[in-house]
Amino acid sequence: MDNLKTVRWKQRFDNLKKAFGQLEKGKSIIEPSDIEVQGIIQSFEFTFELSWKTMKDFLESQGVDCNYPREVLKMAFHYNVVTAGETWLEMLSKRNLLAHTYDEKLAQSAYDLITKEYFEVIKSLVIFFENKYDK
Numbered sequence: 001m002d003n004l005k006t007v008r009w010k011q012r013f014d015n016l017k018k019a020f021g022q023l024e025k026g027k028s029i030i031e032p033s034d035i036e037v038q039g040i041i042q043s044f045e046f047t048f049e050l051s052w053k054t055m056k057d058f059l060e061s062q063g064v065d066c067n068y069p070r071e072v073l074k075m076a077f078h079y080n081v082v083t084a085g086e087t088w089l090e091m092l093s094k095r096n097l098l099a100h101t102y103d104e105k106l107a108q109s110a111y112d113l114i115t116k117e118y119f120e121v122i123k124s125l126v127i128f129f130e131n132k133y134d135k
Helices: 002-027 033-062 069-077 086-098 104-133
Strands: none
Touching: 002 033, 002 104, 033 069, 033 086, 033 104, 069 086, 086 104
């Protein structure tokens, strides 16, 4: 069973790496248009979703049960999967807000947070999983 859980988090991580690559491409656009900003925000939402689900699968492979995003983020912080626990919880709130509204000022604020802060936090998670992948 544990082997299946290890396979599961690695499969999920493969998808996370692809999503993160797309987010990275978006972040590299020097002066994105409004439609590109929307795409970057959507890419963040998708990458965030895969991030917490990969954390969940990884934690389960380690014998830690957790189900809901907030619970997964707290357990990931507790077990040193992530270091910026408050930022992950903030990203969860921001993702939930963005998923249900569209406002230009909110979009610009979200874009700034994604490119200036959240991107690096997600990158740290990707590096964490890359270091665990072959072990």
